Amino acid sequence: MDASRMALLIPIFTTLGFFSLIFGIVYLRNKERMAMIERGMDPRLQIDTAGSRNYILTAAMVLIGGGVGLFIAFMLEWAALPPDYNPTAIYFACIAFFSGLGLLGAYVVEKKQAKE
Numbered sequence: 001m002d003a004s005r006m007a008l009l010i011p012i013f014t015t016l017g018f019f020s021l022i023f024g025i026v027y028l029r030n031k032e033r034m035a036m037i038e039r040g041m042d043p044r045l046q047i048d049t050a051g052s053r054n055y056i057l058t059a060a061m062v063l064i065g066g067g068v069g070l071f072i073a074f075m076l077e078w079a080a081l082p083p084d085y086n087p088t089a090i091y092f093a094c095i096a097f098f099s100g101l102g103l104l105g106a107y108v109v110e111k112k113q114a115k116e
Contacts, residue, residue: 054113058106065102069094 033043073094077087 054106054110057109058103061102061106061109062099063102065098065100065105066095069096069098072098 036043070091073087073091076090076094077085081087081090
């Protein structure tokens with residue numbers, strides 16, 4: 001298979017995969033609610049088993065960490081690397097490292113809130 005046909009298949013499979021994922025989530029959520037109704041439970045009173053996690057805080061900290069990592073990688077490329085060096089690995093490493101720090105920060109904040 002040549003590259004032009006492969007390039008045509010990528011958006012098709014990406015779109016199919018995305019819609020399959022959404023359909024699967026909705027289908028499983030409906031199946032779970034129907035099972036709760038069969039057992040006599042009220043699905044509107046479903047209690048979050050993971051506790052009261054603050055997903056907005058977690059997402060914000062990860063995005064902030066990714067942005068800081070992207071900025072640090074850019075600054076490293078601009079100031080410390082020779083012009084012929086490929087900085088792809090540095091970008092991925094900085095984004096992953098600082099996103100992980102963001103997750104750790106969100107965890108610490110949630111633990112602190114749980115104590116109060």
